[in-house]
Amino acid sequence: MLETIVFSTLNGILYGLLLFMLSSGLTLIFSMMGVLNFAHASFYMLGAYFAYALGLHVGFWPALFLAPCLVAVIGAVVERYGLRRVHASGHVAELLFTFGLAYVIDELVHLFWGSIPVSYVPPDYMQNALFTLFGTDYSIYRGVTMMIAVFMFAALWFLLKKTRVGMMIRAALTHGDMVGHLGHNVPRLFMGVFGFGCALAGLAGVIGGPLLNTEPGMAQTLGPIVFVVVVVGGMGSLIGAFYASLLIGLLQTFFVAFDASIADLLGVIGISVDPYGEVTGITLASLAPMTPFILLVLILIFRPRGLMGELEP
């Protein structure tokens, strides 16, 4: 039991950190431009595939750095020549554009890499155990992933709070026009933030690809969950996105780990029902994929501004 709890916590935190890597970029982009980027998870997938393709030529570590940069460039191009164009037609047009972009990126991945998973794996020495607890190994790769994630958050925090660019970004979040009047190039700032957000998604793909399987469906599996994180955390709130990521990461991992059915749970409080019935036989593990969406619908009904958000979406 203790073993399950410890490892579920570790895996849940890791999954939550990955989710935050995705949702932090999405949140930044949303609070700055007011557009929910439907293609965000597709950039995450591109990150994983680029790292795989580059890794074949330049090795694992250089690819880890190059792939997010490449994704950032693509993101900036998309913002400059796509999003800025449809911006004039309003928010719905922007949402439609990113939705179509997700479609096209997914299909391009099919086109280039086929529809079966590619074997994107970290180097052999990283598969070894970092430490062994209760007879189960925790691989070096997972440890390194967690380190990269934590390091990235520190860098993000430093960038936003302690640098001049970060100050401009924070100012543009709330007073975009004023920043423009003061002579800063706000459109270029937007392009940069969009590219940076995409790079964060790409980085999540690079380190998440080996953990969660690199296949063309990976964007569609994770995409909606990232939206849930952003909405549950509160639109535009980075710290809210952080808590929501960890919450959903832990919830899903624990639901998968504890293979109890509804009948078992009812049994604990003294109600005995047929353990193999259609409703009562549902296990928590099979509820796991639904939990984020149940959470989303509940949050939108009862607390539309999310955990930490200041504005209603």
Add this chain to the structure above:
Amino acid sequence: MSVFRPFAPWLISLAVLLLLPAVTGGSAVSVINVIAIHIVFALSYNMLLGQGGMLSFGHAAFFGLGSYAAIHAMNAIGDAAYAGEGFWAHFPVFLLPLVGFAGGALVALVVGWPFCRRAGTAFAMITLGLGELVATGTQMFPSVFGGETGVFSNRMVGPVWFGLELAQPADVYWFMAFWVFAAVLAMWAFTRTPLGRMSNAVRDNPDRTQFIGYPPRNVRFLVFIASGGMAGLAGGMAAVNYEIVTPESLSLVASGLALVMAAVGGLGIFYGPIVGAVVVTLMNSLLSDFTDASVLYVGIVFLAVVMFAPSGLAGGLEQIRQALHRAELARKWPGWLVGAAAVIAWILALVLTVELVYLIRHGDDKLAQALGIELDAASPLAWGTVVILLAVGYGLWRVTAKHREANA
């Protein structure tokens, strides 16, 4: 003459529906049946997005649940007809889309109220959540949703109406023709009702409608129910057509299809989604015979429409019609024609690029085989053609841009 003018589109559609099976071959009927389903689905979607300003990412939930309601009713008809008694024994399969309508509307009625508080991003997110919730939830109740394989049925049961035994696709065609005509007429009539007009007002200025005494939430809710019902009706048509309903019909992919069809056709014009449904369904079913990248092409068309022609294909048709009306067509058509030529050159370049990449990555290329061309991805000729086509398209566009602007 002018008395008949409002009815002209309907009479023409009726004539097209009556003549279509005689004009097209037997094998085309099954594609036409799918188009009919998609027309109703896309129009019901546009009741939300185009007319009500509510961007939904979970519309397939109503389509799919209506479909499930209809298929279970079909099974009930089969069982009751076998026993020879009961309500369902007298219920014709012909009316099953009404069961789908009831199913879709009921679901919208039950879940819709909390959704309709806000339009915009909040509505988009909550419908996305609903869509995903329903799609994942179906896996949990195999006795209702049939697990991965879905629910089967047999449409040749119960009372026969109009001599349609629904054994052949041709029989099903008349079933589809009736329902698509009835549904389109109903949805058009809806736009003329006070509620339909109010939904436009709520889309454009919710604060003001609130101020004059129409709470936007109530209007949205009613439109949501009507739209869910119409999607369910399309689902009922699909249940009769396929005789099987799988959880895929509720998935995000199906919701995306409705969105793509409506947007490609044009959100602002009533018949836009009809055009979109025809074009997208034809692209999906015809292109998949020739290329494995058919979904990519649909996606690119969607993206191109959103970026360059926000009013959709029907918007283009409307422009031509207005030019004709004002007798400006003679002045405008040379510019438009050259513009179209430029777009065609770009399309050819794009298709060639995609197929060449396909050839390199996967080694076989259905389109080239179908056209009888030997494509060689290694030769500079193929890539040269791409560059030339792009340049020709750009050149044509630039040269005539002034002409188009002057005559706009």
